Amino acid sequence: MPDGALPVLDVRDLKTVFKTRAGEVHAVNDVSFALKPGELLGVVGESGSGKSVTMMSLLGLLPSPPADVRGGTVTFGGNDLLKVDAETLRAVRGGKIGFVFQDPMTSLNPVFNVGVQIMEPLRKHMGLNKRDAAKRAQELLELVGIPDAQRRLKDYPHQFSGGMRQRVMIAIALACDPQVLIADEPTTALDVTIQAQILELMKELRSKLGMAVIWITHDLGVIAGIADRVMVMYGGQVVEHAPVKELFRNPQHPYTRALLKTIPTIHGERDARLTIIEGQPPIMMDAPSACPFRDRCDVAFDRCERENPPRYDLGHGHDAACFFDARTGGPRNA
Amino acid sequence: MLDIGKDNQPLVSVRDLKMHFPIYAGLLRRRVGEVKAVDGVSFDVMEGETLGLVGESGCGKSTCGRAVLRLYDITAGSITIDDREIGDTPQGQLREMRPTMQMVFQDPQASLNPRMTVEAIIKEPLDEHTSLTDAEKREKVGELMDAVGLNRKFAKRYPHAFSGGQRQRIGIARALALNPKFIVCDEPIAALDVSIQAQVVNLLEDLQEQFGLTYLFISHDLSMVRHIATRVAVMYLGKIVELAPREALYAEPLHPYTQALLSAVPEPDPSLEDKVERIILQGDVPSPSNPPQGCNFCTRCPAVMDICKVEEPDYREVRPGRYTACHLYNDNNDTAG
Numbered sequence: 001m002p003d004g005a006l007p008v009l010d011v012r013d014l015k016t017v018f019k020t021r022a023g024e025v026h027a028v029n030d031v032s033f034a035l036k037p038g039e040l041l042g043v044v045g046e047s048g049s050g051k052s053v054t055m056m057s058l059l060g061l062l063p064s065p066p067a068d069v070r071g072g073t074v075t076f077g078g079n080d081l082l083k084v085d086a087e088t089l090r091a092v093r094g095g096k097i098g099f100v101f102q103d104p105m106t107s108l109n110p111v112f113n114v115g116v117q118i119m120e121p122l123r124k125h126m127g128l129n130k131r132d133a134a135k136r137a138q139e140l141l142e143l144v145g146i147p148d149a150q151r152r153l154k155d156y157p158h159q160f161s162g163g164m165r166q167r168v169m170i171a172i173a174l175a176c177d178p179q180v181l182i183a184d185e186p187t188t189a190l191d192v193t194i195q196a197q198i199l200e201l202m203k204e205l206r207s208k209l210g211m212a213v214i215w216i217t218h219d220l221g222v223i224a225g226i227a228d229r230v231m232v233m234y235g236g237q238v239v240e241h242a243p244v245k246e247l248f249r250n251p252q253h254p255y256t257r258a259l260l261k262t263i264p265t266i267h268g269e270r271d272a273r274l275t276i277i278e279g280q281p282p283i284m285m286d287a288p289s290a291c292p293f294r295d296r297c298d299v300a301f302d303r304c305e306r307e308n309p310p311r312y313d314l315g316h317g318h319d320a321a322c323f324f325d326a327r328t329g330g331p332r333n334a
Numbered sequence: 335m336l337d338i339g340k341d342n343q344p345l346v347s348v349r350d351l352k353m354h355f356p357i358y359a360g361l362l363r364r365r366v367g368e369v370k371a372v373d374g375v376s377f378d379v380m381e382g383e384t385l386g387l388v389g390e391s392g393c394g395k396s397t398c399g400r401a402v403l404r405l406y407d408i409t410a411g412s413i414t415i416d417d418r419e420i421g422d423t424p425q426g427q428l429r430e431m432r433p434t435m436q437m438v439f440q441d442p443q444a445s446l447n448p449r450m451t452v453e454a455i456i457k458e459p460l461d462e463h464t465s466l467t468d469a470e471k472r473e474k475v476g477e478l479m480d481a482v483g484l485n486r487k488f489a490k491r492y493p494h495a496f497s498g499g500q501r502q503r504i505g506i507a508r509a510l511a512l513n514p515k516f517i518v519c520d521e522p523i524a525a526l527d528v529s530i531q532a533q534v535v536n537l538l539e540d541l542q543e544q545f546g547l548t549y550l551f552i553s554h555d556l557s558m559v560r561h562i563a564t565r566v567a568v569m570y571l572g573k574i575v576e577l578a579p580r581e582a583l584y585a586e587p588l589h590p591y592t593q594a595l596l597s598a599v600p601e602p603d604p605s606l607e608d609k610v611e612r613i614i615l616q617g618d619v620p621s622p623s624n625p626p627q628g629c630n631f632c633t634r635c636p637a638v639m640d641i642c643k644v645e646e647p648d649y650r651e652v653r654p655g656r657y658t659a660c661h662l663y664n665d666n667n668d669t670a671g
Contacts, residue, residue: 046527046528046529047527161618163618164618191390191391191554192390192554192556192595192598192599192600193390193595193598193614193615194390194618195600196597196598196600196612196614196615197615199600200612200614218528219600220528220602221557221600221601221602222600223602224600224601224602224603224604224606224607225600225601225604225607245604248603248604248605249605258529259529260602262528262531263528263532263557263602264557264558264560264561265560265601265602265603266556266557266560266584266596266599266601267601267603267606267610270560270561271561273536273539274532274535274536275532276529276532276533276536277529277532277533278533280499280530281527281529
């Protein structure tokens with residue numbers, strides 16, 4: 001899959017299971033992807049598709065029990081993050097890999113001012129003294145476009161608006177010059193005009209700092225505007241993966257195609273009726289032995305009931321996990 | 335009023351509606367100010383149409399929807415629903431009006447009582463407002479469940495056994511129980527997954543056709559409103575800044591706020607990304623307890639003029655069927671229809 005540059009983050013066959021009283025939920029099933037330096041990988045999926053759990057698994061952020069990361073490798077900086085000791089992992093988290101969460105209100109600590117919270121990673125990971133850390137914290141706030149940065153360092157999270165809080169979160173994630181930034185639905189809780197501000201900021205920061213970004217969202221519109229490559233997840237699996245223009249122009253998996261049809265747009269033709277995807281997303285109570293999308297799929301046939309399709313390489317960095325070949329309109333031979 | 339609604343008859347008329355919430359502070363809990371959540375809005379909802387009400391969080395769209403149904407005692411203004419003035423009707427007398435006007439709430443988890451079965455939830459309005467026998471009520475509940483696409487067999491189950499989309503269907507069935515004419519849908523799809531949203535929107539459209547319903551559809555999702563609404567009203571900081579028929583509004587937004595709002599919507603098409611000129615608004619929405627002087631939007635408006643900071647623009651019809659409150663359109667005064 002990867003061409004040219006070595007990936008900064010290489011995830012192979014990641015598998016995560018949640019143990020519940022009702023049985024095991026297979027939240028992440030053999031997810032593989034490689035993140036190249038400087039690129040933005042979009043991860044799209046509905047709630048429960050496993051997109052957040054994938055990212056949290058690879059950083060060891062899930063409480064165990066109930067979570068159990070069953071297998072796979074996560075190669076970052078020459079190490080397998082699933083095997084390293086807690087100390088090494090802690091140095092990576094918030095250091096070389098930054099994380100921005102969905103809800104800036106619950107992920108900032110309300111009893112400390114934001115200055116303290118931005119300085120924490122600087123002092124822990126980079127060993128800066130208090131004065132240098134304060135100076136760097138101010139630079140970071142300026143970098144993410146918060147006016148009057150020096151004074152705002154002493155403000156508490158509740159004194160910031162939603163969009164400003166998300167900027168603070170981004171500043172914290174960027175504090176130690178991460179190679180990889182993982183942003184989990186960073187604009188979902190924000191209004192559209194504020195979301196537009198954050199997306200603009202993100203583009204600017206990427207061109208300035210050049211880190212690789214994983215951007216998790218359920219909004220295909222956001223992905224279209226910001227991503228280089230897109231990974232579509234469904235039922236804990238990667239069902240399609242392609243460069244962004246290719247994915248939107250030429251979607252190959254029935255789920256991606258249905259999803260693109262079901263969302264109304266503000267430009268172009270307005271459909272008299274919305275196309276719907278019948279049924280509900282699956283709850284993965286069994287180890288996947290069939291295609292997770294088969295019950296809602298309009299091209300499913302008997303093989304989809306018996307086998308879980310692998311990701312077929314379609315060339316040009318495009319792959320789709322489907323036995324049906326949308327190009328020929330019939331089943332795949334392999 | 336010019337309109338393209340089916341019968342050209344307003345079912346709901348709202349004039350100069352104000353809903354201010356007092357702020358109490360200090361040791362003596364004295365009244366120190368008020369949050370002007372809705373500050374003088376006027377609009378009509380035509381019989382059989384869907385009026386979309388859009389805006390960002392905190393702009394007062396939900397408060398407006400609730401106030402129209404008199405879920406609050408409003409501060410000022412008049413509301414006429416089905417030829418009856420309810421702006422100052424006491425809550426007790428409003429009860430007999432309730433069957434005409436119903437509401438579908440945003441969060442289907444919070445708006446359904448977890449200790450009541452689906453049947454009991456849908457039956458409750460019938461218990462309150464009709465004198466049907468038990469058997470008749472059960473039959474009616476069954477019909478309603480069919481209408482919203484729920485399996486009758488699940489009538490004895492509790493809300494937790496249903497998915498988000500199904501719960502929203504229960505809420506819709508409850509709203510339909512008394513054959514209302516007018517339903518306020520307050521962000522009915524905001525809590526649902528993308529693939530489920532379309533199911534609920536299609537259901538709402540089917541029911542509108544089947545029962546001749548009139549909707550006030552409150553949402554922050556501009557693309558979904560474009561799909562479902564006949565006309566669209568845009569709110570900003572407690573006021574309607576623009577109201578227009580759907581196609582006209584999306585093709586050529588007049589108010590600078592509407593222009594910025596529409597340009598900020600991310601489109602699922604990477605090739606459009608290079609073409610679309612985005613207007614990035616600076617700053618945040620001011621607090622509704624302390625709105626700016628003059629036009630509410632003057633602090634963020636890219637086309638702000640001197641007059642905007644002094645004088646509040648009138649909300650008026652600048653083109654046939656198109657209303658806006660903006661000083662930019664003052665000159666059109668004479669040419670407007």
